[in-house]
Amino acid sequence: MSLSRTSAAQPVPRHYVAYRTATPLTLDGHLDEPAWQAAPWTDAFTNIEGDRRPAPRFHTRAKMLWDDAYFYVAATLEEPHLWATLTERDAVIFHDNDFEVFIDPDGDTHLYYEIELNALGTVWDLLLVRPYRDGGPPLDAWDIRSLRLGLHLDGTLNDPSDTDRGWTVELALPWEALREAAPGDRPPQPGATWRVNFSRVQWHTDVVDGRYVKRTDPATGRPLPEDNWVWSPQGVIDMHRPERWGFVLFSDRIAGTGTTPFVPDPNERVKDALRHLHEAQRAHFRTHGRYADDLAALGADTLRVDGLAFTPTLYVTPTLYEITAPGFDGATVHIRHDGRVWVEKP
Structure with a gap:
């Protein structure tokens, strides 16, 4: 199996280097502290499906920082019509226009976090x-009880009589909560990489009787589908594919004192190759009612990644399976029947 051939249409995940802040941040949505001023912006958000779909109507971008207590996320969202209705915590916030954060600390695609909020500051975590x-x-029921949040609305909320400019989100996510799914049950060490993505849900609205309402399809009477704009494109309308999220490298440099290069981990390519075998196993199970016990039946007894050949090993029971492959730098890469993928290093 050649990874370059099987994954040609899949967007390449974006990456970002998060620098440290040496001073506490005031969460007010203004981003005027020196650390925020020095932190780089992400690329502008794109359509969730990538460049083959229309570009977003409004501009969105984000930036990140960290210290010993928090992972900080900020985003600016261009918005001519500030609108939000939901006020109850853990309501399904994407029924409003929203901003969303997704975090998978160890990159195994399991046990990850989702945080959504609207322009009222209502949170679903x-x-x-x-x-x-x-x-x-x-x-x-899982809540980040010590979550800190700041919003700045550049305009008027729920007032169709004027044109707004947008809103700014500022979040402080405590390591005390995030470490639950993190390697070693601890905050990231300098040089660690986590999988992260950001999403913006944007509905089409009209003004009816002085109020914003979702625009409907005349044929069905139902709201038109929402737009989904993201930092790292997913390739499909589905945020719950953590393997397609971006990479965030945690640097020990203070923001503004220099740069840290992002170096991709080649074992991520081996993970991708094993995911293709995983999908082939699932297809085999749907067709035959059992897992294949021979990699040749899946069309690949050898993986080729970046010009190198890897020979995977398959372990099968009537209801479970695991595939392993040697990776780079002496690592072993695993994937199992439930989709969890991980790397063991010597």
């Missing part, structure tokens, strides 16, 4: 045991 494709479930 949840822990996903597995992606929905692998059976979930989402744990709505």
